[in-house]
Amino acid sequence: MIQSMTGYGKSVLQLPTKKITIELKSLNSKNLDLNVRMPSMYRAKELDIRKLIAKHLVRGKVDFSLYVEVTGEDTSSKINKTIVREYIKQLKDVVDGNETELLKMAIRLPDAITTERDDIDENEWKAIQNEINTALEHIKTYREDEGATLKQDFEARIRSLRDLLNQVIKMDPERIDGVRARLEKGIADIKEKVDENRFEQELVYYIEKFDITEEKVRLDNHLDYFISSLNSADSNGKKLGFISQEIGREINTIGSKSNYAPMQKLVVQMKDELEKIKEQMLNAL
16 A cells, blocks of 8 residues: 655653653655664664664665653762862862852863763663654654545556546547548649549548557556556555556657647646646655
């Protein structure tokens, strides 16, 4: 089933001393463009996270964020009391001020606050992995819902193209008669004796030159192929994009060969429908 590359997924993990929020956002892109944001203590797991996301999302511009909010007494930031006291002592020799004001200045100076980098607890990491998988399921569901909307639009556009193709097919005999009539009128205007055999040969040549039988058949087959690919088990926007290009080639050839204003109007409408398909295709996974 076709999926969209637009999606959003979120999951929240509450631990005894911290709350971890995981967010995934994705937009369309030719390939997988993954941006990862998380605290430095989890950086050792970044490669694992990237592999996991790439396995599930395949393509798109994806932003992954892992936020940590400390909710308990445990914190990795500590005040370096010895250094702060030394700063206050030195500040007293430079400026006058009470202890509170001097403390405010001292706490902003280098090394007044130290951050202890703890190793990642494996049980905590397993819990985080589960939440990442949950967020991935949410974004995949979002993509599938958006894909269902895309599918309906594609099907409507293909029905419209097929209807216009049927009008082209119905109009084609009338167009050929028109070509024949114009050639006969052109010969009559010359007011010279014409070799009938030569005239018939030239007529056959021009009619064959303007013949669009093969284009009509190929276009019909491409429309069928588009729908069958759209209904396949996998989402393959690139494949549908290639089929759209082939549809465009047949439409352009019909337009260049038609030499008939009513048919060219239909071709313009077909191009408009195809352009709308291509616009939506940019967001198909």
